[in-house]
Amino acid sequence: MTGQVRTVDGRVAGRRGQATRQKLLDCLSEMLSSSPYRDVKVIDVARKAGTSPATFYQYFPDVEGAVLEIAEQMAAEGAGLTELLEGRSWAGKSGWQTAQELVDGFLEFWRKNDAILRVVDLGAAEGDKRFYKLRMKILNSVNNSLADAITALQDKGRVDKDVNPAAVAGSLVAMLAAVAAHQKGFSSWGVKQAELKPNLALLVHLGVTGKKPTK
Amino acid sequence: MTGQVRTVDGRVAGRRGQATRQKLLDCLSEMLSSSPYRDVKVIDVARKAGTSPATFYQYFPDVEGAVLEIAEQMAAEGAGLTELLEGRSWAGKSGWQTAQELVDGFLEFWRKNDAILRVVDLGAAEGDKRFYKLRMKILNSVNNSLADAITALQDKGRVDKDVNPAAVAGSLVAMLAAVAAHQKGFSSWGVKQAELKPNLALLVHLGVTGKKPTK
DNA sequence: ACTTGTCCTGTCATGCCGTCAGCTTACCGA
DNA sequence: TCGGTAAGCTGACGGCATGACAGGACAAGT
Structure with a gap:
């Protein structure tokens, strides 16, 4: 039922990709705990996950989209x-x-x-x-x-x-x-x-x- | 008790200034009703009030500061x-x-x-x-x-x-x-x-x- | 008309957003 | 072993918001 995890541009995510994706989610989750929602920036999440903003946008349309995923x-x-x-x-x-x-x-x-x-x-x-x-x-x-x-x-x-x-x-x-x-x-x-x-x-x-x- | 209304840089606001300030607050209030908090931008509020972002920052340190005022x-x-x-x-x-x-x-x-x-x-x-x-x-x-x-x-x-x-x-x-x-x-x-x-x-x-x- | 102080905006440096082309890496079949 | 292919990642870029400043516009009093 769940289908495959896909990137924004439609590719299917493999092992490595899914790990990165999850890491981004974890970091976002952590950021939400430590700073106001309004101030959570994509660049901070990416930095914290040891990757670049562009990578974030490969897996999520925006911050809201990622939050929905965590939720x-x-x-x-x-x-x-x-x-x-x-x-x-x-x-x-x-x-x-x-x-x-x-x-x-x-x-x-x-x-x-x-x-x-x-x-x-x-x-x-x-x-x-x-x-x-x-x-x-x-x-x-x-x-x-x-x-x-x-x-x-x-x-x-x-x-x-x-x-x-x-x-x-x-x-x-x-x-x-x-x-x-x-x-x-x-x-x-x-x-x-x-x-x-x-x-x-x-x-x-x-x-x-x-x-x-x-x- | 309230003291005078002051700008961020310490000047006292006169009649005209207070009117502008209030207009900005009203417009911000309206924006909050119509779009998500996270997406409310200073530039939109300023435009709506028929003024410029710089004016907004004369009266409020940031969006949060203005929200506190309304509240x-x-x-x-x-x-x-x-x-x-x-x-x-x-x-x-x-x-x-x-x-x-x-x-x-x-x-x-x-x-x-x-x-x-x-x-x-x-x-x-x-x-x-x-x-x-x-x-x-x-x-x-x-x-x-x-x-x-x-x-x-x-x-x-x-x-x-x-x-x-x-x-x-x-x-x-x-x-x-x-x-x-x-x-x-x-x-x-x-x-x-x-x-x-x-x-x-x-x-x-x-x-x-x-x-x-x-x- | 001139001065004074308030009020507003043009402009600029900075930093984040969101996108793309292109490079690297992993996997797979021949 | 060796391409071929798709996944994975990033540098770089135009665009926009931020926040600061200096200077022009304006109102009021002299």
Whole structure:
């Protein structure tokens, strides 16, 4: 399905080419972590990778294109977030645990990929469909699972009928993503990591079940 | 308090100068709405304002500096968000109304200033203290009011002692900001504006009081 | 009209962008 | 072993954005 990796001008990339390509991606990724997105220049990435700007343009149309590539790789990993919710129960003590583990996994994933996720977020907010789709891909797994859980509880009569599962799930996921993106911010707000997590889990649990968790 | 408006090289700006300066800010603001942040160039802003790049650099050190200026103006308006919470009650039906009005006001403010807020968000996430402070300034009013409300309920014994008001308030505000930033996204997720608002209000109410609202 | 200080722009050096022709390297079949 | 072919890389170039400066235009007061 993936087809071959190709250069901009249509040649197929061999072993060496793919290595160079990957090195450029790695260096770009590193640069994104260390300097503002607006200031990341092709020439710097190329220098860091020990090659020339022209080489960069052989493999990517522009910086944005390369960023999309990195994000794509990350999104594949991100699909693993589904596991945080698959087959979990939202009832009683296990419900509390489900919420906690979701928060934990989510924050961890975000911290690991914060630089690239910032850019994806920006692209999506600016209305770029490619970034928007990518953001969906990452969040959708969690979002759908949450929405399903709410719908299930609704069918059992444990959650009000006038709750819109998709809206609530989407809002909760957006909250998780936003808090994760500004994790450092919270600490200077006087809120420590360790305190943040249970409170987030509480909000998630409240949102899904409408009730306080039993701990 | 504001002192005089000054050019980069230290001169005080007169009437005409301030007008030009403001025009540049307006044009920059417009450009931010219509093209990606990364692609906004000084020369385009200057052209749009009917002047030259050199003039731009008389008033601002760079694009980022001008963005900070715009954001500062907006932050002043943003302080008005406090009114959404001042003296409001979180009990019974009025509690539900408080939540609704907060959500309404917040989304409205965000939609009106979405372009500049995106950039502020990015800057803050990238760790730039100037943007971070600005973001705080905007969100703090709402955040503090929410935290105070939770603390008050806690003192009355209506909210569990192990809830951290600052963490919950911060998370709720982050949720509002994130949902506001991706409002368009939700609609293509199959969630309409009108449906989104009450569900957001529900989450806010749940977070603050720990209970479902009485409508 | 002259002076003074503000305001704007022409111009220039510098540096990055994005492209191309052309050189080098690796692979493969004869 | 030896071309032949395609992959891989780079120097170089026109073009544009940046940022600095000096000098001209303009408004206001004398």
